[in-house]
């Protein structure tokens with residue numbers, strides 16, 4: 406029997422200390438920006454957290470065997486990826502993980518390759534470690550009313566051949582374009598990086614959010630030397646609980662990462678993150694699958710809305726994530742101007758593509774009740790209609 410989960414009833418997040426909801430100065434904003442979801446997490450996670458709260462003592466954590474068992478079992482059964490316990494380093498988030506791995510694997514001044522557009526914290530993590538951002542621009546591929554992206558393998562090879570460039574950050578699946586890289590693409594990337602001794606950090610935080618019927622390929626299954634970052638935080642909407650894992654099979658690589666995690670003082674996690682991860686990986690699959698169906702419905706609605714109400718704006722073909730990537734070049738204005746204008750005049754908040762290193766796009770977070778998303782899109786349409794060019 407499939408259980409019914411309610412993603413339609415809006416939860417009022419205002420005043421709950423939500424970055425997404427409480428950052429706007431006006432009260433009536435619909436926030437479709439920061440990548441968290443407006444849905445309560447899975448009931449099994451809430452129950453597990455409740456039991457943990459009832460215990461009443463929240464001292465320092467020793468991560469239990471259950472934690473590793475849950476992580477290993479989930480990845481083996483759900484993704485066909487075998488992890489050994491001794492490969493795992495837990496930490497407080499994927500961004501702290503990526504930053505510490507860059508610190509471990511580079512020296513100041515080294516180049517770190519990213520495929521752009523890219524998640525904005527990749528840029529800050531590279532800069533904060535005094536490294537150089539080396540952009541490998543994704544190639545846009547148009548077909549009909551939609552478009553997608555592929556990795557420019559020739560320019561990747563050129564970037565990797567430069568001895569100054571030591572590391573590449575892969576986002577698998579990719580934020581903000583929603584691409585799930587195919588096994589073939591991942592094998593090409595692995596081949597290029599191996600040829601030139603470039604280490605790959607693969608951020609797989611969006612891997613659970615594939616659209617129904619689509620599967621992702623864990624990068625570790627094509628490149629056993631890579632360092633993988635993963636977390637249940639995006640998929641189960643528990644980012645505020647701050648839990649993530651680094652999987653690094655090579656012992657010497659793991660040792661330098663472990664050193665950096667300690668240097669950065671991100672080696673401790675909190676009891677709620679641990680409890681939530683165990684519940685998510687052991688019991689969260691039915692909820693997650695229902696969520697993926699719901700997001701797929703929101704995406705279908707968004708596509709229909711753009712096709713009928715805003716036909717000059719093209720939507721990138723989505724394979725994973727709950728983030729729609731929309732081409733606004735037809736408007737002849739910058740993405741920042743549209744973000745500001747839509748927020749000011751119509752009280753809908755989307756992210757400017759410039760934040761991800763790509764002008765001419767906006768990113769829309771679709772992870773909210775469908776009625777709220779529809780109202781946000783109506784507001785966006787009004788903002789587009791009344792903007793002064």
Ligand SMILES: Cc1ncc(COP(=O)(O)O)c(C=O)c1O
Nearest residue numbers: 440498499500501524580610644
């Ligand atoms: C690709 C990617 N990595 C990492 C994060 C954030 O990870 P964390 O909150 O665990 O630091 C995000 C959040 O949107 C993301 O999109």
